[in-house]
Amino acid sequence: MSIPFPSRLLTTVALVAVSASSAAVAQEKVLYVAAYGGSYEQLMREQIFPAFEKEHGVRIEYTAGNSTDTLARLVATRSAPQIDVAIMDDGPMYQAIALGLCKEVEAAPVYDDLYDMAKVSGGKATGLGAVATGLMYNTKYFAEQGWPAPTSWADLKDPKYAGKLVVPPLSNTYGLHALVMEAELGGGNERNIDPGFTAFKSEIDPNVLAYEASPGQMTSLFQSGQAVLGVWGSARINSLANTGFPVEMVYPKEGAVSLGIIGCPIAGRDTPEAQALLQYLLSPEVQEKVARGYGYGPVNKKAKLTDEEAKGIPYGPEQVGQLRVIDWDYVNPVREEWNTRWTREVER
Structure with missing residues (x-):
């Protein structure tokens, strides 16, 4: 039908x-x-x-x-x-x-x-x-003082930076990187972190203006002229430099950290x-x-940047291939213990 x-x-x-x-x-x-x-x-x-x-x-x-x-x-x-x-x-x-x-x-x-x-x-x-963790410095201020650019993680200990150094706290990855590299300078590493704590407590802390985690506050401290040297990541430094502020990234001779x-x-x-x-x-x-x-460094070897585009960015086998990589499988289980120790011994 x-x-x-x-x-x-x-x-x-x-x-x-x-x-x-x-x-x-x-x-x-x-x-x-x-x-x-x-x-x-x-x-x-x-x-x-x-x-x-x-x-x-x-x-x-x-x-x-x-x-x-x-x-x-x-x-x-x-x-x-x-x-x-x-x-x-x-x-x-x-x-x-x-x-x-x-x-x-x-x-x-x-x-x-x-x-x-x-x-x-x-x-x-x-x-x-x-991202490479290294040193950021105010190029204009350094030139005015007749200071050479920093070259080493050991520069954080130099008394001439007293009150003008900014380091992120240990709860921040950049701060943890700095602690590990200071430990290496003293013959240690992630698994022997004591030399890093000793360096911060006795030699670096007297120079520190602030242990600053906030990117906005870090930028503000540099722009106001209160800070002239800091530990920070390449992408952050690149962003600040792109505003026209006179800062540059330094890859320390001992190595930047990935x-x-x-x-x-x-x-x-x-x-x-x-x-x-x-x-x-x-x-x-x-x-x-x-x-x-x-400003993130390419991890694909086939990615191509011009010299100008690559400025301040970890790029190519010499920089990306040689970044110091943290042993997170070891660090993560002990990180809370480190944070407690940092609060007690360093950032009191």
């Missing part, structure tokens, strides 16, 4: 509506990413993610926060994960891996193009960028685009854009 025309029309309309609804659902794939806020988030949203979203038919939902915020969020939601890809500093990321929050990174050709420092042991995360920018796919999530996003972020083109736009 044939269906009357009005009924056929209603059936057709209903089928079209269902089909359109299904197509909308199919297109509305969402990839949840947790990473840094501020200008990094702006760069990702405006220059990096749109091409990926278009190619993969996915919408990226971005949760901004610092690395400790992201780690805390992952821990709090581990029974029902809500994030597909997390991007954090290397210290917190190694904690995430140890807690079983990350899953295996799938093999892909792009990983063969990375510097060794970007290859995370265990295969559950990958380096995405490199602060790795690490990404991992989150365990308990089954979103194929998570693996694709990590590979996309490691492509030479994206690595170059992030270097130019934010």
